[in-house]
Each structure stands twice: as structure tokens, then as C-alpha cells.
Amino acid sequence: MNIVKILFYIMACVAIGSALYTAYTKNLVRSVFMFFVTLFALAGLYVIALADFVAVTQVVIYVGGILVLILFAFMLSGKQSLDAATRQKSKIINLGNLPALLLAGLFFIVMFNALNNNVEPAWVKAAVQSGKVIKPGTVLIGNIGVNLMTKYLLPFEAISVLLMIALVGSAHLSRKEQEA
Numbered sequence: 001m002n003i004v005k006i007l008f009y010i011m012a013c014v015a016i017g018s019a020l021y022t023a024y025t026k027n028l029v030r031s032v033f034m035f036f037v038t039l040f041a042l043a044g045l046y047v048i049a050l051a052d053f054v055a056v057t058q059v060v061i062y063v064g065g066i067l068v069l070i071l072f073a074f075m076l077s078g079k080q081s082l083d084a085a086t087r088q089k090s091k092i093i094n095l096g097n098l099p100a101l102l103l104a105g106l107f108f109i110v111m112f113n114a115l116n117n118n119v120e121p122a123w124v125k126a127a128v129q130s131g132k133v134i135k136p137g138t139v140l141i142g143n144i145g146v147n148l149m150t151k152y153l154l155p156f157e158a159i160s161v162l163l164m165i166a167l168v169g170s171a172h173l174s175r176k177e178q179e180a
Helices: 003-024 028-048 052-076 079-086 095-116 122-130 144-149 153-174
Strands: none
Touching: 003 028, 028 052, 052 153, 144 153
């Protein structure tokens, strides 16, 4: 087993473990900080997959933007709303969580079958045979600015709208409610 596989398994375990902790903890502060760890572990997985631009985008947009907004909303929210969120019952298996549990189970069955059968799509086989694969030494960042302003302008603007929605949502969550 080489070092890349070892790093992949470490990052994957950190991402899955911190995501589970984020979902199941009742402490909101720990949940937010473990979400921070999850996003960084995903960025590490992107680096291992040779998607360096996606990794940097993950860190800048999600860790640097959205997570900071979540932290501000959390810190500026009132004690009453935090206490109400903490008092909610969080049973893992109940009727409300049944669709999500079924979907997660089906996802894991598909992933398990794909990993055990070494499923390789036809387009991957065709790309490998034709030599159109990304090699580790390939420089991909040269045309990103041109592509962002031409071919990928719509997704780029969609990300900016997502950040604006997160900003407005955090401002709405952090404002004090008026007493009647």
C-alpha cells in the first residue's frame, strides 16, 4: 500500500467521522467546529484526487465563506433560540428519519457493489485507452480565469448567489427579534 492510499483512507475516515459527529452531537459549538474539520478533510480528498482548484475552491467558498457565516449567526443568536435547538429530541430511528435512512442504505449498497465489482464506466475505459487522462504533472490552472468568465460563467454566478443567500440568511438568523 503506497502513501497516497494511506492518506486517502486517513482523510476519508476523518471526513466520515467528523460528519457523523456533526450530525449526532447535541452541542452546537462542537457541531460547527466538526463541520469545519469535515470541509477541510473533503478539501484534502480533492487534493488527493488531483483536483487542486476544486480543493482551493472548497476551502475559500465553504470554509472561508459559508462556515464563517454560520459561526457569526451562531455567535450572534440569542440564548433562547440556542436552548430551544439543544432541547430538541434527536432519535436516530423514527418515522421522520425513515426516508433519509432508506436513501442512505441504498447509497451504501450501490457503493459497496461498485467497490467490490471494480465497476469502471465505459467512458473511463475509453479515456484511458485514448490517453486522455490527467497526469499528476499536468498544469490545469492556466485557463481557469478564461473559462470562468466564458464557458463556466453561469455556475460561477450561481456560486456567488449561493454566498449571497448564505450572507442574508446568517444576517436574518443573527438579528434580534422584536418584543411585542
